[in-house]
Amino acid sequence: MSKIERRRGRQKGRKSEGSFLAIPHVVLRSAEFGRLNGWCVKLLVEMASAHRGNNNGDLSAAYSVLKGRGWNSSGTLAQSLRDLVDRGWLVVTRHGGRHKCALYAITWWAIAECPGKGLEVGPETAPRNSWRKTESVLAMRCNVLAMRCNEPGKEAA
Numbered sequence: 034m035s036k037i038e039r040r041r042g043r044q045k046g047r048k049s050e051g052s053f054l055a056i057p058h059v060v061l062r063s064a065e066f067g068r069l070n071g072w073c074v075k076l077l078v079e080m081a082s083a084h085r086g087n088n089n090g091d092l093s094a095a096y097s098v099l100k101g102r103g104w105n106s107s108g109t110l111a112q113s114l115r116d117l118v119d120r121g122w123l124v125v126t127r128h129g130g131r132h133k134c135a136l137y138a139i140t141w142w143a144i145a146e147c148p149g150k151g152l153e154v155g156p157e158t159a160p161r162n163s164w165r166k167t168e169s170v171l172a173m174r175c176n177v178l179a180m181r182c183n184e185p186g187k188e189a190a
Contacts, residue, residue, distance in 0.1 A: 052085075054078070054081055054082050054084075056078075056081065057141060060141050060164075063164070063165070065120065065121075065122075065164050065165065065166055066164075068120075069116075069117075069120070069122075070113075070116075072109055072112075072113045073113045073116050073117055073120075073122075075103075075113075076094065076099075076110070076113045076114065076117060077117060077122055077123075077139070079094075079099060079102060080092045080094060080123070080137060080139060081139055084139065084142065087145050088145060088147060089138045089139055089142045089143065089144055089145045090126040090136065090137075090138040090144040090145055090146075090147050090150070090152055090154065090156070091126070091136055091145075091147040091150050091152075092136060092137045092138065092139065093134050093135070093136060093137070094110065094114055094135070094137060095134045096110050114137075118137075120164060120166075121140055121161075121163035121164040121165075121166070122139065122140060122164045123137045123138065123139060123140065124137065124138050124140055124144075124154065124161065124163070125137060125153075125154075126138050126144065126147075126150075126152045126153060126154045127150065127151055127152050127153055128153065133151075136150065136152065138154070140160060140161040140162055140163045140164055141160050141162060141164065142160050143156070143157040143158060143159055143160045143161075144156055144157045144161075
């Protein structure tokens with residue numbers, strides 16, 4: 034970066050303050066996201082904030098790491114992890130064991146190749162989106178209208 038670009042960044046308030054987390058609106062507006070409890074949302078945001086673009090599948094939720102971020106109970110953390118995996122928001126890419134923590138991937142991003150991590154799941158080119166259990170509200174409205182129009186004995190309007 035040249036001296037002029039650095040100066041312009043300071044003068045105009047354009048200087049970058051670090052990375053950011055972009056959660057797609059389709060995720061935030063989904064009925065599934067609305068059904069998550071507060072601890073699950075907090076954990077999902079914690080895990081998504083650890084994503085750097087090429088490490089989905091290498092995300093850890095170790096209590097020893099999250100303890101400093103406000104997690105006071107390993108039981109709450111374990112229950113939140115179980116809920117997120119069961120509901121399809123996270124997928125286990127490596128099961129934890131002796132001297133190895135479990136690793137996870139967020140399903141609205143494709144799983145990246147993480148060499149040397151011993152992942153049990155291979156890299157993907159497209160996201161799984163296994164959290165999607167229902168269609169969008171707009172699609173559901175269209176389906177209801179179509180069903181009403183196609184009822185036997187009624188003519189379409």
